[in-house]
Amino acid sequence: MHEHTPSTSGRSRRRWLAVLVAILALSSVVMPAAAAATDSTPVRLDTPDTVAQTANNTTATNTSNGPTTASQTRITPAIPDADYVSVTVVESDQRFNTSGTFATFALSEPVDAVRIEQPNARARVLGDGSVVQVQYDRKAAPGDNPSLYSVELFFADGSTRTFELLATNTDVTASPSINPAYEEHIEYFESQAEDMGYDADPEGVRAYVENREDRAQFFEGLWTDQIKTFIGLRFAQAASPLDWVAGITIIAIVAYWLNRQHGWVLRIQQLAVSRAELVREAVRQEAERQRNAAAKHPLSEVDGIGNNAQRFWTKMGVETVENMIQVACKGIVAADEHGGAQTDEDGNIILAHQGVDDLVAVEPLTERELRENTWLKPVILEGRLRASTALSHIENALLVAEKDYNRGAEVRETRMQVQELIRDLQGRKDGTMEKHSRQGRLELPSDQHDRDPTGRPSGSPSGGDD
Secondary structure: OOOOOHHHHHHHHHHHHHHHHHHHHHHHHHHHHHHHOOOOOOOOOOOOOHHHHHHHHOOOOOOOOOOOHHHHOOOOEEOOOOOOEEEEEEEOOOEEEEOEEEEEEOOOOOOOOEEEEOOOEEEEOOOOOOEEEEEOOOOOOOOOOOEEEEEEEEEOOOOOOEEEEEEEEOOOOOOOOHHHHHHHHHHHHHHHHEEEEOOHHHHHHHHHHHHHHHHHHHHHHHHHHHHHHHHHHHHHHOHHHHHHHHHHHHHHHHHHHHHHHHHHHHHHHHHHHHHHHHHHHHHHHHHHHHHHHHHHHHHHOOOHHHHHHHHHHHHOOEEEHHHHHHHHHHOEEEEOOOOEEEOOOOOHHHHHEOOOOHHHHHOOOOHHHHHHHHHOOOOOOOOOHHHHHHHHHHHHHHHHHHHHHOOHHHHHHHHHHHHHHHHHHHHHHHHHHHHHHHHHOOOOOHHHHHHHHOOOOOOOOOOOOO
């Protein structure tokens, strides 16, 4: 233990006495100040808290003379009546969370301008400057991928203020459900905009449609004015006699010039048409002349027929080369009870036979079959002509028509059919004769009895030239 000496205790008493004197002196200073404070503003002590508060207030001002508009402005979210956008306050007047394609804020003080430096977002001032709207692009913060944006406000006194936005879900549409009837039209406009070089998004489609509307309005206004002017001028000219005279004069001058320059083409064309008509008419007249000549050429003057044979053909009404052409190539029209042409229910002319075409269809091709079942029956009856002789008469008459009267286009095919019939009939007859010779006896067919060795009927005309 320490023992207090008299000197030590004296020093302690003097120290306490000095402290007491100091307290009394301080009280004499503070008490008058406190009394004066009852009638004036209290004195602020610079404590650590008050110093920090003073520093924070200083950062929101740009001048040392007092508060600015920026420091006094309150920022409040203006949430619309919709479920596809939302704004949440994280820190009052400083930081907000937004969801959707846009966010709107109400300001307690009007603002002159607003700016966002980050891409894919833009801000604008609405109304009198008390509302600020921030618009996001679809790709600004799609889905739950947040993006931070800083909005800078510019006030009339030159002060500025900045607050931050944390954006999400900027790819949502204003209406989550689209009428199915419009989906096809939306896809069509998106494809058209993309083909024309625009983006396939709402902004690109809108720009494409506005561009097309501007062009349509331009051309519509242009052509409408031009058409109105044109119609007005035409009506004015139609009412002016001088314009009619001038128009007729111009047309006459142009027609005269064209006739001088190119009239020869028209004249040649007219001559060519006339020449073609003349040629056709000449051909028609020549054909008519040849037909009349054949109608005057009797069968008796045809080589190989003669007067005797013509008598048999006359019984069928065949007297000239033209008659033979009609009978052999075209056939005979059936006559009714009054001697006119016989027709069917549809008014078509009925043919009694079709000429050589009926003979070609005979099967088997024999003398008996031709005599009994064909239209040659009146000519090749017993005691008249043989079938081969009658066919040779047809061939000779058609050959005259082809060579002398230029009727080859009409008779050549029929003449060749007649030649084939003659060869077939002769070949069948030769085959029958050879068959009987091989049996050691010569027997004539039944239709050749009572004929002389030359094949002619006994006591009958030969049917050749007389």
